[in-house]
Amino acid sequence: xxxxxxxxxxxxxxxxxxxxxxxxxxxxxxxxxxxxxxxxxxxxxxxxxxxxxxxxxxxxxxxxxxxxxxxxxxxxxxxxxxxxxxxxxxxxxxxxxxxxxxxxxxxxxxxxxxxxxxxxxxxxxxxxxxxxxxxxxxxxxxx
Amino acid sequence: xxxxxxxxxxxxxxxxxxxxxxxxxxxxxxxxxxxxxxxxxxxxxxxxxxxxxxxxxxxxxxxxxxxxxxxxxxxxxxxxxxxxxxxxxxxxxxxxxxxxxxxxxxxxxxxxxxxxxxxxxxxxxxxxxxxxxxxxxxxxxxxxxxxxxxxxxxxxxxxxxxxxxxxxxxxxxxxxxxxxxxxxxxxxxxxxxxxxxxxxxxxxxxxxx
Numbered sequence: 240x241x242x243x244x245x246x247x248x249x250x251x252x253x254x255x256x257x258x259x260x261x262x263x264x265x266x267x268x269x270x271x272x273x274x275x276x277x278x279x280x281x282x283x284x285x286x287x288x289x290x291x292x293x294x295x296x297x298x299x300x301x302x303x304x305x306x307x308x309x310x311x312x313x314x315x316x317x318x319x320x321x322x323x324x325x326x327x328x329x330x331x332x333x334x335x336x337x338x339x340x341x342x343x344x345x346x347x348x349x350x351x352x353x354x355x356x357x358x359x360x361x362x363x364x365x366x367x368x369x370x371x372x373x374x375x376x377x378x379x380x381x382x
Numbered sequence: 383x384x385x386x387x388x389x390x391x392x393x394x395x396x397x398x399x400x401x402x403x404x405x406x407x408x409x410x411x412x413x414x415x416x417x418x419x420x421x422x423x424x425x426x427x428x429x430x431x432x433x434x435x436x437x438x439x440x441x442x443x444x445x446x447x448x449x450x451x452x453x454x455x456x457x458x459x460x461x462x463x464x465x466x467x468x469x470x471x472x473x474x475x476x477x478x479x480x481x482x483x484x485x486x487x488x489x490x491x492x493x494x495x496x497x498x499x500x501x502x503x504x505x506x507x508x509x510x511x512x513x514x515x516x517x518x519x520x521x522x523x524x525x526x527x528x529x530x531x532x533x534x535x536x537x538x539x540x541x542x543x544x545x546x547x548x549x550x551x552x553x554x555x556x557x558x559x560x561x562x563x564x565x566x567x568x569x570x571x572x573x574x575x576x577x578x579x580x581x582x583x584x585x586x587x588x589x590x591x
Contacts, residue, residue: 296510
């Protein structure tokens with residue numbers, strides 16, 4: 240009887256381990272998919288000004304890649320994407336004061352994808368946001 | 383004998399071949415004129431109509447300043463979120479390449495004069511990193527600018543509240559010769575067309591009127 244229970248426990252443990260590993264893979268897959276979606280959305284909506292490589296354009300449009308401003312303000316990105324940005328900012332030691340229009344048509348899910356792309360592919364932050372977090376942030380935007 | 387004939391033919395053809403010329407675009411009409419006492423029919427080509435603007439230094443700018451100059455014209459606005467960044471980036475590459483040539487001008491007409499004041503255009507010029515002193519950013523009457531774009535340069539430029547930024551306009555670079563005639567239109571967002579424009583500018587420079 241004890242041997243049977245032991246065998247059953249081992250089997251259940253392995254099943255549990257397998258399920259948890261599978262869950263981790265799904266999460267990594269979701270993160271990867273979000274970044275891929277984000278790249279496509281970035282190229283459509285953001286690259287005209289910030290350029291496909293994220294390096295910005297002269298002193299007109301700031302870089303998003305390896306950006307000191309972004310790293311210090313990444314939580315604000317949903318509000319910036321939704322409502323735009325006015326006023327002077329300093330990025331990597333340079334001052335930019337062009338007006339950035341907001342893109343009201345992007346959904347919270349799309350904003351999350353763009354944010355994940357910029358955080359990870361451009362700034363190596365290894366951070367991920369999701370639609371719920373973006374919705375919470377958007378509710379606090381100051382216009 | 384055959385070899386001598388063909389060699390001669392090649393020599394004759396090479397001597398009589400003419401350098402390539404760019405086409406003259408736009409409306410044209412026949413015109414009579416006297417040449418060496420004889421009446422001949424020539425062609426009158428459309429030229430860019432009179433315009434008058436302020437440039438980024440708040441100085442008056444009109445066609446008289448382009449007389450005898452080859453220039454590239456485009457239409458844009460400083461808050462444009464779509465095609466203008468790539469257009470102006472590409473135009474700046476050309477402007478940089480030709481910055482030492484005082485016979486080549488660049489004219490960027492703003493289609494949003496309500497916001498694109500000379501001061502704002504001056505700032506834009508600086509932020510874009512423009513070093514060519516013959517690139518003029520022009521602002522003036524909005525409706526006149528729309529009409530100039532459409533009827534003068536044959537490109538689109540107008541308000542459109544449904545468009546990103548509130549305006550719709552062509553991404554074209556228009557090449558104008560020393561007599562104010564349109565000699566080419568190029569998509570300023572495409573590298574290969576900007577390269578073609580650069581080559582055509584060199585051809586135009588070498589043309590004899």
